[in-house]
Amino acid sequence: MARKPGSSPQAIRNRAAKTAAVMASPSASALAPPKKRTSLAQFAREVRSEARKITWTTRRETWITSVMVAIMVVVAMVFFWLVDAGVSLSINQILKLASGG
Numbered sequence: 001m002a003r004k005p006g007s008s009p010q011a012i013r014n015r016a017a018k019t020a021a022v023m024a025s026p027s028a029s030a031l032a033p034p035k036k037r038t039s040l041a042q043f044a045r046e047v048r049s050e051a052r053k054i055t056w057t058t059r060r061e062t063w064i065t066s067v068m069v070a071i072m073v074v075v076a077m078v079f080f081w082l083v084d085a086g087v088s089l090s091i092n093q094i095l096k097l098a099s100g101g
Helices: 007-025 041-050 059-099
Strands: none
Touching: none
16 A cells, blocks of 8 residues: 655654644744833724724615515524424334333
8 A cells, every 4th residue: 555645753853843843943922022002092082983884774675685584583593492392202202102002
């Protein structure tokens, strides 16, 4: 049976050494200098600029999504009710058989 390429003991040792070297080196975030603290005003400006990027759903989109959620809740409710009824019926039949009638 032929060996897979790279499965020799030397290749395995080389890969293990590379992995250990990567694991031992500090990450880039640990080497980065600490971030400069921003002022409260700068923070407020950044928050405001990010808030402007928010896109709100329309009334119609919200209504459609709410109806879809309600339909899925009803479908899930019926599914779990049927499964529960089936399991309950099965267990009752098994217990009747076990008790002798």
